[in-house]
Amino acid sequence: MRTLSEVAGALELAGGDRAVLADLATAHVVASGHDLLSRREVPGLDLDAEATAAGIAARLTVRRAVRIANPVHVCFGVLEPAGVQRITLRVTLEEEASAAFLAHCFFPRAERVEHTMDATIEVAPGAEMRYCEGHYHGPHGGAVVRPKAVVRLGAGARYFSEFALTTGRVGRLAIDYRVAAAAEAVAELTARVFGHGTDEVLIREELVLAGRGARGLIKTRVALEGAASAEVVNVTEGGAEGARPRRAGAGGMPASRASFRTSARRIACAAGAAPARSSFPGATSAASSARTST
16 A cells, blocks of 8 residues: 555645645645555534545535635556556535645556556536646556546536646546536636657547536647647537527527537647646637526
8 A cells, every 4th residue: 555655645646735734724635556545624614535446436515605725636647557447526605615636646656557547526506616637658658548537516606627738748648528517607627737758648528518507618728749739629509599509709609509619530639739827729629608698
């Protein structure tokens, strides 16, 4: 079994700060492979986690009207060159609650590593959740990573997520995120990935604006070099009566039900391109936004 100190060192490679694991005012859950190494609750947050032969199962609930001051750190990884990690994550924010989550996924020596995450997120009416997920897959391109999330937003809820993998190799990445927004809810999904060598990137994000006045934005930035490839599918759909889905920078498209889809197979950019702080020079990008109005 890996120690918490070893994981703390790897955490910094994924953009984290090892000091947060010792901070009594900051909640966290840490697992290496299928070993649960540490967890901490704070007032207003219920955290249940267990390790089984099938993987790690974690449930986090922010109680009604509670605002968690410090981001909750969710740290999952595999430190060995070969291994499997399966995560089942359930996150619930009750009505009028507010919390930010920082997820760190690290596979620094991956040669034959498989990581899957199946997340279900419920954001109740009037609640707000921010979720930032940083990845580091090491220099070898041996990670196969499949994060999947189903997110449901209640009336007036707000959800903002960001996925970033811009350092080291990607390996094979398959993102599948689906968000359903009720009346007056707001959702923003952002993904940034930089692929090298023979990396393969598949990003599928779907946003369903099911309620009146719901608003949403999907932003994807992918940069590639060498023989890396990518496919990006962004779908934004307005299903409420009087929906007016639109693309970023484009005019409205009156329809009772409509969607915008962008799909790119074998995207490529100029050799030697590198990610800048806010964009990838030479990268192919995809972005879509939509809103429904009464």
